[in-house]
Structure formats: structure tokens, C-alpha cells
Amino acid sequence: MNCHYARSGLITLIIVLLAFPLAVLAQDKPSLMPPQDFIAFDTPNDDGKSISLIWKASESDREGVYYIIYAATSSKGPWKEQYRVLSTTRFKSDAPQYFGLSKDNEKWHFYEVTDINENPLSITTPTYFKLAVTDGTNTIAFPGIALSMPQGNWFDTSKINVLVFVIVFSFLVMYFISLARKNLNLFIRHIPGLDAIEETIGRATEMGRPILYLNGLLDMSSLSTIASTSILGKVARKVANYDSQIKVPCYDPIVMSVCQEVVKESYLEAGRPDAFKEDNIFFITNDQFAYAAAVDGIIVRHKPAANLYMGYYYAESLLIAETGAVSGAMQIAGTDSITQLPFFITTCDYTLMGEELYAASAYLSREPLQLGSLKGQDFGKGFIILMLVVGTIVSTIGYPFFVNLVRTF
Amino acid sequence: MTPEKNNKTIDTILLIIFVAFLLGINIFLFSGKYLHFDTQGVGIVVAAFLTLAMYSFLYKDNPLFKIAEHIFVGIGMGMGVVLTWLQVIKPLLYKPLIRHAIFDNTPGTPDYILIVPMILGIFMFARLYGKTSWLSRWSFAFIVGGGAGIGIPVIINSLILKQLEPSLQPIFVDWVVTWQSINILLILVGTISVLIYFFFSLPHKGTIGGISRIGIWFLMISFGATFGYTVMGRMSLIIQRIQFLLTDWLHIIK
Amino acid sequence: MIKFLLNIDRRIIFILVLLALIIPLKSQIFNMPVKPTSTVEKIYKKIESLSQGSIFLLSSDYDPQSRAELYPMHIALLRHCFRKNIKVISMTHWIYGVGIAEEALKKASAEYNKKDGEDYVFLGWKPGFAMLIIGMGQDLYSAYPTDYYGKNTRDIPMLKNVASLRDIDYMIDLAAGATIEPWIIYGSDVYKFEMGAGCTAISAPDMYPFMQTKQLNGLLGGMKGAADYETLLEKGTLVGENLTLEEKTNLAREAMRPLTAVHLLIIILVIMCNILYLLTREKK
Numbered sequence: 001m002n003c004h005y006a007r008s009g010l011i012t013l014i015i016v017l018l019a020f021p022l023a024v025l026a027q028d029k030p031s032l033m034p035p036q037d038f039i040a041f042d043t044p045n046d047d048g049k050s051i052s053l054i055w056k057a058s059e060s061d062r063e064g065v066y067y068i069i070y071a072a073t074s075s076k077g078p079w080k081e082q083y084r085v086l087s088t089t090r091f092k093s094d095a096p097q098y099f100g101l102s103k104d105n106e107k108w109h110f111y112e113v114t115d116i117n118e119n120p121l122s123i124t125t126p127t128y129f130k131l132a133v134t135d136g137t138n139t140i141a142f143p144g145i146a147l148s149m150p151q152g153n154w155f156d157t158s159k160i161n162v163l164v165f166v167i168v169f170s171f172l173v174m175y176f177i178s179l180a181r182k183n184l185n186l187f188i189r190h191i192p193g194l195d196a197i198e199e200t201i202g203r204a205t206e207m208g209r210p211i212l213y214l215n216g217l218l219d220m221s222s223l224s225t226i227a228s229t230s231i232l233g234k235v236a237r238k239v240a241n242y243d244s245q246i247k248v249p250c251y252d253p254i255v256m257s258v259c260q261e262v263v264k265e266s267y268l269e270a271g272r273p274d275a276f277k278e279d280n281i282f283f284i285t286n287d288q289f290a291y292a293a294a295v296d297g298i299i300v301r302h303k304p305a306a307n308l309y310m311g312y313y314y315a316e317s318l319l320i321a322e323t324g325a326v327s328g329a330m331q332i333a334g335t336d337s338i339t340q341l342p343f344f345i346t347t348c349d350y351t352l353m354g355e356e357l358y359a360a361s362a363y364l365s366r367e368p369l370q371l372g373s374l375k376g377q378d379f380g381k382g383f384i385i386l387m388l389v390v391g392t393i394v395s396t397i398g399y400p401f402f403v404n405l406v407r408t409f
Numbered sequence: 410m411t412p413e414k415n416n417k418t419i420d421t422i423l424l425i426i427f428v429a430f431l432l433g434i435n436i437f438l439f440s441g442k443y444l445h446f447d448t449q450g451v452g453i454v455v456a457a458f459l460t461l462a463m464y465s466f467l468y469k470d471n472p473l474f475k476i477a478e479h480i481f482v483g484i485g486m487g488m489g490v491v492l493t494w495l496q497v498i499k500p501l502l503y504k505p506l507i508r509h510a511i512f513d514n515t516p517g518t519p520d521y522i523l524i525v526p527m528i529l530g531i532f533m534f535a536r537l538y539g540k541t542s543w544l545s546r547w548s549f550a551f552i553v554g555g556g557a558g559i560g561i562p563v564i565i566n567s568l569i570l571k572q573l574e575p576s577l578q579p580i581f582v583d584w585v586v587t588w589q590s591i592n593i594l595l596i597l598v599g600t601i602s603v604l605i606y607f608f609f610s611l612p613h614k615g616t617i618g619g620i621s622r623i624g625i626w627f628l629m630i631s632f633g634a635t636f637g638y639t640v641m642g643r644m645s646l647i648i649q650r651i652q653f654l655l656t657d658w659l660h661i662i663k
Numbered sequence: 664m665i666k667f668l669l670n671i672d673r674r675i676i677f678i679l680v681l682l683a684l685i686i687p688l689k690s691q692i693f694n695m696p697v698k699p700t701s702t703v704e705k706i707y708k709k710i711e712s713l714s715q716g717s718i719f720l721l722s723s724d725y726d727p728q729s730r731a732e733l734y735p736m737h738i739a740l741l742r743h744c745f746r747k748n749i750k751v752i753s754m755t756h757w758i759y760g761v762g763i764a765e766e767a768l769k770k771a772s773a774e775y776n777k778k779d780g781e782d783y784v785f786l787g788w789k790p791g792f793a794m795l796i797i798g799m800g801q802d803l804y805s806a807y808p809t810d811y812y813g814k815n816t817r818d819i820p821m822l823k824n825v826a827s828l829r830d831i832d833y834m835i836d837l838a839a840g841a842t843i844e845p846w847i848i849y850g851s852d853v854y855k856f857e858m859g860a861g862c863t864a865i866s867a868p869d870m871y872p873f874m875q876t877k878q879l880n881g882l883l884g885g886m887k888g889a890a891d892y893e894t895l896l897e898k899g900t901l902v903g904e905n906l907t908l909e910e911k912t913n914l915a916r917e918a919m920r921p922l923t924a925v926h927l928l929i930i931i932l933v934i935m936c937n938i939l940y941l942l943t944r945e946k947k
Contacts, residue, residue, distance in 0.1 A: 165565045188609050221552050254545075257536050287485025289728055293463070293478045300470040314840060315728075315865060318639070326673075339865055342632035342639070353628070359609045378610040384573070385601055391577040392597055398579070406573045408566050408852075467677050492758050496788055559793065559849075567848035571876045596875075634868045638885065642732060642864035644684070644925050645886040648918045649731030651684055662688060 032138050033060040035067065038131045040146035043112060044098050048152030050114045051121060053129055054092060055142070057107050060133070061087035067109065068139075070130040071116040075145060079130055082116055085109070087133070097158040097409030121150050158409045172379045177372030186371050188363050193332055193350035197308070200330045201238045204305035210245040210280075211235070212304040214295065214320070216311020216335065217251050217288065220258055224336045227361035227370075228310035229255070229262050231334070234364040235308065236263040240270035248281040249298060251291050256283045292316035296323040309333040309348070310357060313340045321347035334360060424471060431458060434659070443660045457658040460650050502527060576600060599627040669939055676932070683928045687920035693927075694920055699891035702874065705881030706859040707743070707895040709833055715748040717832040718825055720856075722846065723767070725839035726759035729863050733837050734763065735914035736861045736889035740835060741771035743896055745782070750821050752831075754786040754807075756795070756842050761788045765811070779812075780819045787811030792842075793849045800828040800854040828854040837861040837883075843870060847878045861888060886922060889915035 036056040043052040053069065065087040070079040092098075092105035095112070099105050113129075114121065121127055126149045132141040180186055204211045213235060215228045232248070239246045246263065250256035260281045267276035284294045296319060299307065307324040309317070309331070317340040324331050325347040333344035334352030344351045352360050355377070362370035391402030435444075435454050444450040462477035502523060509519035529551055535544035576597060580590050605617060606624030613621050655661045687693045699707075713719065721740065725733045744751050755764045768785055777783055786807045789795055798806035803825055804816050816822050824830060834856055836846045843860045851858040857880055860870060864885025873879040883892055893913040 159562070159566070161570060162562050162566045165569065166561060169565070189612050221549065221556070254533065254536055257542075285482045285486045286489060287482070290478075290481040290485035294482050296466070297470070297475065297478050315642075315863070318643075339635055339869055341628075342636045345632060346636075355607045355609070374609055378608055381604045381608055384569070385604055387573065388576055388597060388601060391573075392580060392593075395577055396579040396581060403574060403577045406570045406577065408570045408574070468674060488759070496758055496761070497790055501790070556793075559797070563848045563853065567852045567878065568844075571852070571878060572872060575875050631868065635865065638864040638867050640926065640929055641885050641887060641922065644922055645864065645918060646731045647680075648684055648688075648886075648921050651681075651688060651921075652917070655685070655688065 031060065032065070032133060032135050032140055033058045034140040035131045035133050035142040038129075038142040038144065038146050040127075040129050040148040042148055042151045045153055045156040045158050046098075046150075048123060048150045049120065050112050051127060051129075051148045051150050052098065053111045053113060053131070053146065054108050055131060057091070057109055058087075058133070060135075063088060065133060065135045068132045068134060069111060069113070070132070071113070072128045072130075073116070073122070073125065075128050075147070080117065082113070083111060085111055096407070101404055101407070123150055125149070161405060162408070168383065169376070169380050172383075173373050173376030175372075176375035176379070177368055180368035180372035180375065184366050184368065184371065186375055188359060188371070188374065191352065191356055191360050191363060193334065193352045193356070194360055194363060196330075196332055196350045197235060198238060200306035200308070200332060201235070201242055201244060203330055204239075205242040205244040207305040209303055209305035210247050211239060212295075212299065212302075212307045212324075212329075213246055213248045214307075214309045214311065215248070215250060215252075215255050215259065216309075216313055216337075217291070217316070218312040219252050220254050222312060224310075224312040224357060225252075225255060227358050228334070229258055230361040230365045230367070230370070231308075231310050231357075232259060233262045233266050236266035237270050240267045240272040240275060243272070243275065245277075246280060247298065247302065247304065249291075249295055250281065250283045251286055253283050253286075256281060288314060288316055289319075292319045295320050299323045299327050299329070303327055304329055307331045309335070309344065310352075311335065312337045315340075318343040318347070324348075420469070420471065423468075424473065427461075427465070427473070431461070438658070438660075444658075453657050457654055460654065598623065603627050665939055665942060668935070669943065679928060680925055683924040684921040687924045688917075692920065693923045695923055697890050697894045697916060697919060699895050700888070702882040702884070703888055703891035704895065706835065706883060707881075707892060707899070709857065709859065709880055710740070710743050710747065710749070711899065713747065713749050713832055717749050718752065718830060719744050719749045720752045720754070720828075720831045720834040722754050722756060722834070722836045722842070723760055723764040724756045724842040725763070725837060725863075726757050727763060729839035730763060732863045732885050732889070733839060733861060734767065735886070735918075736883045736892055737763075737767045737837055738771055738914065739889060739892045739896055740837075740861070741767060742774065743892075743899075745771055745775035745777050748782075751783040752786065752822075752825070753783065755788050756792055757839070758788050761811075780814065781821055784816075784819055784821055785811045786816075793845050796828075796845060796849040797853075800850065803827050803830075828856055831856045833857050833859070835859045835861060838866065839863050841866075843873075843879070847873060852878065859883075886915050886918050890919050 036058065038053070038055040040051055040053050042048075043050040055067070063086070067085045067087055068081055069083040069085065071082045072079045087109075090109050090111055092108040092110040095110055096105075099110070113127075116127060126147040129146045129148075130141065131146070132139050134140075176186075201211060213232055215225055215232070216222075218225050220226070220229075236246055248256075248259050248263065250259060260278055263281055264273075264276050264278070267273050284291050298304075299320070300323065304327075307321075307329045309321065310333070313320075313335055314337070317335070317337070321331060321333065321344055331348035332350045332352075333348040334357040335341060335344060336354050336357055338354060341351065341353055345353075355374075358370070359374055362374045387402065387406075391406075394401055395403055438444045438454075439446055439450070444453060459477050459480065462473040463481075465471055466474045505517075505520040506523045506527070509515045509517075529548045532544040532548040535541040576593075578593055580593050580597075581587075602620050602624035604624075606613075606621040606628070608617070608621075611617050652662070656663075710719070721737075721744075723733070723737055741751065751768070753764055753768050755761055764787075765785060768783060771777075772779070772783055779785070787810065789807065791798065795806060803822070807816050809815055810819065828834075828850060831854075834846070834851065835858070836843050838860065839862070843862060843866075846858065846860075850856070858878070859881040860873075860879050861883035862870060862885075864887075867882065867884030867888075870879060870882050870884075874882060883889060890913070893916050897913070
């Protein structure tokens, strides 16, 4: 008898021991809770092709628990399962472009619906949605129906920071252009390469050899080509004064005709219209390396005393500048093509780097548009430097305010 | 004989030897059936000749280089014209619009909206004639206005704000210096100093001068990296040409 | 001696470079292992992670002048995609690049028996550049009503579910010029697709800022980038999988031997010239 009690006691103990961890596990896994606050609405900041569905994250969300989204084109159905969402995924925080960076977004599930039954959503009639949660054995549905209709948005509020930057930069440039119109003596720092231009023209005159001037490989809509033609005007005027010669082989036919006008005008200003030779400004080809080969040929055969390379260049830069360096010509380059700068720096006597090309153009022409733009850009740079310094300090202290301010979606 | 004349004689002899070598080697290649006398075989010989003629510039300017240079310019120009007709004007303007105006029985309906870009395109040519050059401003206005409108917001988005974001990261996390801290600091110092170098409204004197000198250092290091990469790029081009000469032309490498 | 070295005829250096290029090509000298860089690995891993039938857009924006550097990576990428049964859309922004883009696609597709319209599509060239990218982002069928061969894009089976750039799973721009930036700013940043790039060595340093911001997930820089990719592709071959003869012919890895030799020569020359410069400066 005692033995029987002992055995049943042991069995009870084993059952209790076995049941205890199960009970603990059961406590870890809260029973399935019905979905809460299921809402459908037109997705903000989009082109009107999707509907957003949101519902509150629940304590029963875990691996193995799924939310099922049903959709229909009528409130009476027929309802068809469209998507199955793992309950540990898809939160509002995954879509900051729609919902911002609020910490509350982690407490809400989000699903963006773009089609039902592989058809795009209707923009004239609402689409109806139902939501249920399932762990494989039990399924609990949200008691109501959510409905919405997609609509295109005029403004993308997630890009307000871009708008602010556009306004700030545009304002700075416009303000300084208006200032430059009133006062042409706005300060621009001295650019060493510019002094050398006069020296090269003098040298070419002494040697009785021409000056070669290249405008780069971009067309007239490029800023660097505009700056280059502007510098060409000033160089051509000095050339006319010194009674030297300038040759301008062009890569683009429209740039060629602009250069002809610019040089002609400079010769007129210098009072030497008779010395202007239109044939000295000529088109070669708009094939990159064929152009380089032809310019190399000109450098070797005509032996210009000075070569000026102003504008935007690609891989042909070293081919041309190296030939110029070997020919013994004095060389000045100016380019905003960052990748080509090293080659100009090593082969030329002076190099205007990056924005120095625009600055040189503004410095020489004193044109309000160029002067004002340069000043505006300077203050834009100042604004960015300030943001970088303050922003890094603030985020190091632990406040990501500036990072969030510049975050793009 | 003057040294100049002497040099000229040497150059002429070298040129004759070079041409004779080219002729001899090609006769050998064709007679030995290494190359077939068809479009491919002749094409390889022409390509080999032009490659060597171009490289002969490394010795000095010479008639072979001049021939190759002029062929290159001519082909570049001719190919540009042909491709512009075949890929641009024919499929995008002639077929959908002009053909309908010329031939009565053309299938389909003409795409009249193309008249607008066609006129704007013609206006670009007006620049070539002084009295009508003002018309090209309309085309330019369209290009510049449209380009700026489309470009400015996305450039600010992608090239300014997106680039600023990783530069605004905390330098230390929990005040511990890591390699990441050093990287962030370097990027920050580099960006600021280079921006200050390109600041034109203040003279480069005193503190500004000092910071801009640091900027120059950063620029020079980046130029060095570019230079290194470029050596690789240029050498890759020559390797491909040598591979072509030794494999496809001379059959030395299989 | 210093004076002689400083005034050395440049043509002697040219001959040295030529020898450094030819000798390793003919022999196995300078045959060193290629260790793939992390930026290349990222692109390889991304393509490896794509499932069968994923859509890969390849914009080959280069012409014959940059063929030496970009064609090897072009072929390697196509082989990888076709091996993984990934669908390829090929296009070019460079009018002179149409021939190479078509040649590479035909070559790689023939190696894997892939069919036009089902496994790959060639859209060819169209003007517009940035506007074209925006157009593709809004509606691919309007931007390209027909493919290069004149077939209606709406009727091409492979493009059935590719209405715009938003439906692209991964994209790579092979660029000889400045096309990567526009693809980022008008394409991937706006239409939210992941993007990598391959470029000529000269442009590679400019692309690193875009990797810091994750606007590019990886980069193939010049011949070395292509050689890295070829190495990864060979390492990634499954056991028992037979490589085709074409796959064994690795265009970029073949060039690594002469490239190593000539780099060594140039490093020696740079060091030597700097020492000579310092010596002459001290004398002055």
C-alpha cells in the first residue's frame, strides 16, 4: 500500500515537475489578443497609388503569430486573404517618410497596400479591409471594417528640409546678386593663378608664338564653360593689346560660335578689330580622344608659347597637358573636374582648382551675376560649416536633432 | 651635316624600317594563314597599324601619327553624324512625324507634339547665324530652366543632405575613442578645411590661412589617390592594346 | 650620375614600361593571388542574395575607348546574373556604347542559353539622360515603348511585372563618365532601389563618399575591381559545376600580372625621382 502511495506520489511529482516549465512557458506566451485600433487611410506624401493600414502592436506579437489582411471592393465582400504579416515585423517606424521619427511609431504596425488581387487600387471607389491575428491554431478577427481610397498628394512633407535648403541657398544667391549690382567692389580673395595669365601672354608675345586656349568638353549650358568663355574674353583682350595671337580649338560647335563672338568683341574693345582672325577659333570634333589627338598635334606643330586649359575635362586632360608640358609651353589650367585636377597640378605651372575657376571668372569680369552667385555660395558654405560643427557637437552630447534635420527619405 | 638634318635622316630611316616591318609581318601573317584575308583579318591589320601609329607619337610627331590622327578625327566625326541620324533623328523625329508629312501612305498617326522639340532643336542652329542667334536663347531657356527645376531639389537632397547626415554622427559613443571616432573626426576636419579653402570672401591669412592649408593637404592626398587609380586605368588600356597586338594580330600569345 | 638620371630620355622609361607589360603577359611571372576588396564583395553578395527571377538593371554607360577597363566587369556581372537565373534589363546612356552593350549581352546569354524577352531585355540607347531616368521611374513602358529590336515593351514577358524603376531589385551602372551621380540622384534616391556601380579607375575615388552614405552598396573600380569579381565568381562556383571555357578565360585577371609589374616599376621610379629631387634640392 505504502509502495502504491509512494509510486503515485512520485508520478505526481514528475507530472508537477514536467508541468512547471510548461506553465512558465505558457506564462511567457500571453494568449492571443485581438487586433486593436485597425485604421485604413490614404498614404500620405505619395502619388496616389496606395492605402496605408495601421493597427496597434500587441503583447501577443511573437514569432509564429501572423496578422492576416483581407480585402474586398464592397463592404459585403467577397473577402479574400491578401497578405500575411509576421507580427514582429512591419512597424510605422519602418516608414519615417510617412510618419516621421516619433518613438510612438514602434508601437504601431503598418502595411502599405498597393494592389488587391494583383490589380491596382481603385481611385474612385473605396477598398474595404478586415484584419485578423492567428497563431496557427486560434484566429481572432478585428471586430470592424476599415476602408479608404488612394489620393495623390500635392506636397511631400517629408521633403520640407530640402525646400528649406533650396529657399535659404536661393535667397543668399539672390540677395548677393542684388548687392553686387549696387556695389561691384565686393571682396574676392586673391587667386594666384590669375597673375600668371598676364605673364604668359607677355611671354608668348616676346617669343612670337601663339597662345592656345581650350574651353573643355562641356556645352554652353555648363557653368564651367560659361566661366571659361568669360575668362577667354579677358585673355583675348590682353592678347589683342599685346598684338599676339590666340588659337581656340573647340569641342562643341555652339561653344565655337560663342567663342568667336567673345574674342571678336574683345578685339573690338581693344581697338584692334583688324587683327581678329575668325579662323583661329575653330571646331575639331566632338569625339573625346580624337579631339585630344588633334590638340596634341596642334601643340607639337604650332608650338604655342602658352596653353590655357579652362573648363571641364575628362580622361583626355593628361594627354593634352602632358604634351603641352613636354613642348615647353607655360601652362595654366582651371577646372572644376575634380578627378582631372591632379594631372593639371602635375603638368601645369598654375592650376585654378574647382570653384577657383568660377571665382577667377567673377574676379576678372566683375559681372554682378557671377560676383553675387560666388558670394551667395560662400555664405552657403559658411552655413554648412556651422551646421557641421554645431551638429557634430550636439549629436556627440547625445541629441540627434541635427541628424534628424538633414535626414532624407 | 647639321645635327638637325642628321636627326631627320635617322627619323626617315626609322620610318622606312617601321613601314617595311609592318608590311613584312602582315605578308607573313596572311601567307602563313595566321590571318584570313576577309573583313576580320583586314580589320585586325588596320587596327594594329592604327594602334602602332598612335603609339609612335611617344617617339616623336611623325607622318604615321598624323595619318592616324586625321583618320581618328574623321571617323569620330563621321560616326557621330551616322549615329545621330540612326539613333536620334530617324527613330525619334523622322519616323513618328516627318515621314507622315512626306509620304501619304505611312501607317499610324503622326505624333504632333514632336513639332515643339523639333522647333526648339532648329532654334539651336540659329546660333550659327548672327542675326537669328537670339532664337537659340529660347531653347537654352528651356534646357536651363527645366534642368535647374528638376536638378536643384534632387541635388540638395542627394548631394548635400544625404552627404551631411553621416558627417553629423557622434564622434564618441559613451566617451570611448574608437577607430570610428577617428574616421568621423578626419572626415569632419577634411570637409571643413577644404570648404574653407574654397571660401573666397575672406583672405587666406591668420587662422583662415592655417585652416585652408590643412584643406590643401587633404586635397593633395585625395589627388594622390586619384593619381594612383589613374595609373592603373591608363595601364589597363595599354595592356588591352598589347593583348590585342600579341594575341589577335601576331598570335604570339594563344 | 644624378645629372644623368635626372636627364634620362623619357623614351627609355617608355621602353621599360613596355617590357614590364609584355614579359608578364608571356610568362607567369608576377602571378599573385587576387584578394577581393570589400567594396567588390558587397556587390557580389548582393547579387548572390537575389532570388531566381529577380530583376537586375545594368546600365552600361561607356564606349569602346573605355572597353579595356569596363568590359571585363560587364561580362562578369552578366555571367553571375545568368548563372543565378536573374532577369537582366540592359541599357546604355552612351550612344557609342550600344554596340558593346549588345555584344556583351549576346555573348553572356549565349553561354547560358538565355532567351531575349524571357531572360533578358536590351533597351538600347535613348537621349534624355536625367529625364530618361525620371521617365523610367514613372513608367518604364512610356519611357521605352519598344526595346532595341522594336518589340513592344508591354508585350515582353520578362517586363510584365516591371512597370517602373520601383520594381527593380538591384541596379549597377558601369560608367566611363559622369553617369553614376545622375543614376543616384534621379534614380535610386527617388525610386528607392538598391544600386552599385562599376567605373574606370580614374573615377573610383570620387565614388567613395556615396558608399559612406550607402547611396552605393558597392563599387568595382577599374581592372582590379573586375579581377576581384572574376575571383569571387570562380570561388562561388558550386562543387561539381563545370565552368565553360569562356568562364575560365578571365579577362581582368589575365591583366593583373602586367599590371602588378608596371605598378612596381612606377613605384620604384616615383621613389627614385623623389630621392633625386631631394638630393639636388639639398645641393642647391
